[in-house]
Amino acid sequence: MAEVERLVVGPLAANCYIVSSEGELAVIDPGAEPGRILSRVGELGGTLRLVINTHGHIDHVAGNEPLLTATGAELLIHAEDAAMLSEPDESLASYLGITVSALEPSRTLASGDVVKVGELELTVLHTPGHTPGGICLLGGEMAFTGDTLFLDSIGRTDFPGGSNRLMRESLLSLRARLAGETVLYPGHGESGSFARAMLVNPFLGSVWPLD
Numbered sequence: 001m002a003e004v005e006r007l008v009v010g011p012l013a014a015n016c017y018i019v020s021s022e023g024e025l026a027v028i029d030p031g032a033e034p035g036r037i038l039s040r041v042g043e044l045g046g047t048l049r050l051v052i053n054t055h056g057h058i059d060h061v062a063g064n065e066p067l068l069t070a071t072g073a074e075l076l077i078h079a080e081d082a083a084m085l086s087e088p089d090e091s092l093a094s095y096l097g098i099t100v101s102a103l104e105p106s107r108t109l110a111s112g113d114v115v116k117v118g119e120l121e122l123t124v125l126h127t128p129g130h131t132p133g134g135i136c137l138l139g140g141e142m143a144f145t146g147d148t149l150f151l152d153s154i155g156r157t158d159f160p161g162g163s164n165r166l167m168r169e170s171l172l173s174l175r176a177r178l179a180g181e182t183v184l185y186p187g188h189g190e191s192g193s194f195a196r197a198m199l200v201n202p203f204l205g206s207v208w209p210l211d
Contacts, residue, residue, distance in 0.1 A: 021118025029061030054146025056084025081133025129167025130155030
């Protein structure tokens with residue numbers, strides 16, 4: 001059975017998730033504090049196989065390089081956000097005054113790809129809107145939704161590459177796929193069931209109708 005641990009990292013309080021299954025680990029969105037993340041990975045034991053970015057904004061990717069250097073893990077990101085790893089304006093790194101080394105992903109992701117962590121299989125769903133290459137990872141009654149969907153809100157669409165229209169389409173796609181008991185693990189804020197999100201998130205209901 002897969003286990004998920006959340007670390008809230010950096011000045012923008014981004015959620016970094018450590019997913020473990022059968023001795024294998026993946027880190028999703030190491031946005032800051034790589035030393036703290038690596039320390040916890042070491043405490044959990046197992047082998048860190050994957051570092052996955054749900055999108056390319058700096059508060060979700062700034063810890064990539066130290067984790068890759070320390071562990072030899074693969075770096076995965078959607079093809080449409082891969083260039084953001086070397087573009088400080090697009091990643092908002094320059095806006096926040098953060099300098100990071102340019103990186104190339106080990107491989108890029110597309111909708112329908114399956115990422116395996118031990119016995120856990122996570123299916124990639126391309127969910128543009130916040131960024132062109134935003135993704136959600138779905139599997140095992142859980143959904144890692146990045147900055148596409150929060151429990152009570154959604155990601156901004158006014159950054160470079162954002163799109164209100166594509167965000168609406170992505171939310172429709174998620175709503176069609178997620179069961180009420182699915183646990184959302186968003187890029188910021190608390191986790192909760194999709195049923196709860198349907199009750200408290202106006203962007204999934206009548207305030208911003210999606211039908």
